[in-house]
Amino acid sequence: MSKVSEEQIAQWDLIDPLADKRQLFKLPEKGVYLDGNSLGPMPFSAAERAKEVLERQWANDLITSWNKHSWIDLPTTVGEKIAPLIGAGPGQVICCDSTSINLFKVLSSALSLQPSRSVVLSLAGNFPTDLYMVEGVASLLGEDACHLNLVSEDGLEDALTSEVAVLMLTQVDFRSGRLLDMQRITQKAHEQGILVIWDLAHSAGALPVRLDDCEVDFAVGCGYKYLNGGPGAPAFVYVATHLQSRVTQPLKGWMGHKQPFAFSQSYAQSQSITQFLCGTPSVVSMSVLDAALTVFNDVDMQQVREKSEALGELFIALVEEEEKLADLKLESPKAPQARGSQLAFSHEHAHGICQALIDKGVIADFRAPNILRFGLTPLYLRYQDIQDSVQTLTHIMEQKIYLQAQFNVHHKVT
Amino acid sequence: MSKVSEEQIAQWDLIDPLADKRQLFKLPEKGVYLDGNSLGPMPFSAAERAKEVLERQWANDLITSWNKHSWIDLPTTVGEKIAPLIGAGPGQVICCDSTSINLFKVLSSALSLQPSRSVVLSLAGNFPTDLYMVEGVASLLGEDACHLNLVSEDGLEDALTSEVAVLMLTQVDFRSGRLLDMQRITQKAHEQGILVIWDLAHSAGALPVRLDDCEVDFAVGCGYKYLNGGPGAPAFVYVATHLQSRVTQPLKGWMGHKQPFAFSQSYAQSQSITQFLCGTPSVVSMSVLDAALTVFNDVDMQQVREKSEALGELFIALVEEEEKLADLKLESPKAPQARGSQLAFSHEHAHGICQALIDKGVIADFRAPNILRFGLTPLYLRYQDIQDSVQTLTHIMEQKIYLQAQFNVHHKVT
Known part of the structure; x- marks a missing residue:
């Protein structure tokens, strides 16, 4: 130049x-x-919404706001706003919990689909909490059922073998900003029968992501970076439609029940993306993220x-x-x-x-x-x-x- | 009368x-x-704080607020404010995630302490999500390692046998308001070597709770009921000091690492209550709860x-x-x-x-x-x-x- x-x-x-x-x-x-x-x-819209949620919805309409102001729908509403930014069709993205906890859900789900395989493959430079969550799953399932294997980027494609259950990658490296080729890697993994989880922490809202086009299985991401959802904003999780009724995520909170308000004694999971909810949504933080996402309107x-x-x-x-x-x-x-x-x-x-x-x-x-x-x-x-x-x-x-x-x-x- | x-x-x-x-x-x-x-x-203090956190801390001080406004300390700060309301000495309560997720952490922790026992005992009328979370743990550990046994209140004491690993109870029944005798039941359970988890959803902020006096092992509770923390406010978790370094909770997010900002590749858990953190704290919602708790000052x-x-x-x-x-x-x-x-x-x-x-x-x-x-x-x-x-x-x-x-x-x- x-x-x-x-x-x-x-x-x-x-x-x-x-x-x-x-x-x-x-x-x-x-x-x-x-x-x-x-x-x-x-975004200015975030401050306006916080004021609205506290001083009008909570303060005046109290418990009735769950319906009146659609608090109960927030995880879905926000998920559907994030979906087009990451190339996801409807019904596949929901907003909830933190990125780490959502990783735990999808890691467990992915591992349950192929119990004969145990390796979770990732890159040595991946964001630490992603790796820690694999350790967490392994602490429950045992090393025989969940074993983390870390390779360098150069060795990645060679490591995609039929022993690998799950490939877990962050699309954009948090240090260098290096962008992985989602389409190619996902395809190479699928050729070996490996399920793929992408962490979109540094890509959602930063660049076009094409989850559906790349036939990604699972993804997670963060609300507080390029989505501008405020400090510690709730995260999101993507699960491809065809997997939603085949998996069972283990954080079986009432919001993931097919009829949360029936208060039945045993868990019957929703067959949709709402299965990936757990406890009560964090309405204030999630509303702020919802409002912040309006800056992406027509972008x-x-x-x-x-x-x-x-x-x-x-x-x-x-x-x-x-x-x-x-x-x-x-x-x-x-x-x-x-x-x-x-x-x-x-x-x-x-x-x-x-x-x-x-x-x-x-x-x-x-x-x-x-x-x-x-x-x-x-x-x-x-x-x-x-x-x-x-x-x-x-x-x-x-x-x-x-x-x-x-x-x-x-x-x-x- | x-x-x-x-x-x-x-x-x-x-x-x-x-x-x-x-x-x-x-x-x-x-x-x-x-x-x-x-x-x-x-509480009016909640709306004031929300405004402060958005319009001054986030808007003006941006990323520097993690230190400047002590966002990073919020889980501990809020936990220590809840502690006296539930009879907990310092260093045992932390604010994070949802009640359901915190239950998952303490259930897994408690079960890991006595692998020869597998029964989680609870009451048939317990709040459904509590029971679902046991199903969730069982889905990972297997029924041989985690098995839910539900009894009626009349049968509770007889069911406290040496096969029971964990007794999980909600102190106040969400339907009838029935209050269980925490001291007596905890003692009876301990006599059989059973660890006890109390769900304080309907008791924290509603009545004096005496966790330390009753020698309770673990407790969880909710921020949005009697603590007035706002819709979907973060929850809290209590772990008795003597157990903190003996257990490892499986949601190993970076905030539970003993050095979160060292970004080391493998997980080394904190030996304190901060081990029970997982992902990034939800700063807006948690700040609102923090401010709401000021109504309990001198109460x-x-x-x-x-x-x-x-x-x-x-x-x-x-x-x-x-x-x-x-x-x-x-x-x-x-x-x-x-x-x-x-x-x-x-x-x-x-x-x-x-x-x-x-x-x-x-x-x-x-x-x-x-x-x-x-x-x-x-x-x-x-x-x-x-x-x-x-x-x-x-x-x-x-x-x-x-x-x-x-x-x-x-x-x-x-």
């Missing part, structure tokens, strides 16, 4: 088809928020993807053309189609650089031991923001401000 | 030591809310209990002295010390009576086939409210209004 001019950047913002989405979010008045891959910023995920790639390409180009940034090493794939919606750079002073950036209003994040992570979120970031961020970064590197920055490690929910 | 005078009722309200708590709640301007055992009404649960009993005695006396209510049969224990904080009456037209009451602003609830349920919540109900409710009930019975009432079954979260 030849040197990018300020005029060119201004022009890109001018013709950006997603430009008017930015006004739907509350953003810092100064600075740039590049951590939407960790916690999406607040074409292909446009989101194009802008995401363009923001990434601009970021990389600006870094590459700046000599003072020569020590930053791109840890994300170089090809835009091989990345999700974030960029990672390594630097021995990544820790201090990150704090210096935050001090100057550019909210990025740090991942041990030496990774700077920048989330690129097309609904509210401008090309101008990328330029401003790289300028700030350049200033920090030039002045070596990172040597002074006191890093206040903050616990972050990736 | 001799006929109760209006003057007497007014006098009780006048000297009520809890009278000033009522102003902390948003209550219907007309009518009486007798469904706080299903969904507590909104003496013994005073709550005394007023609860007095409200119940008044309700029963007013029903008994009214001939027109002779067909209502008390289904709760007659002795106040044998009840929780609710009353149940049966009537063949309970369905229509409940709807007629709701139409006239007295929010009670109905449980199939013929139960009217009245929640008595001392923090915001006046003695006058009980009188008004019984007067409305009398009017409905006298005029047979229940025959016309169109019952709109609403799904309710008990």
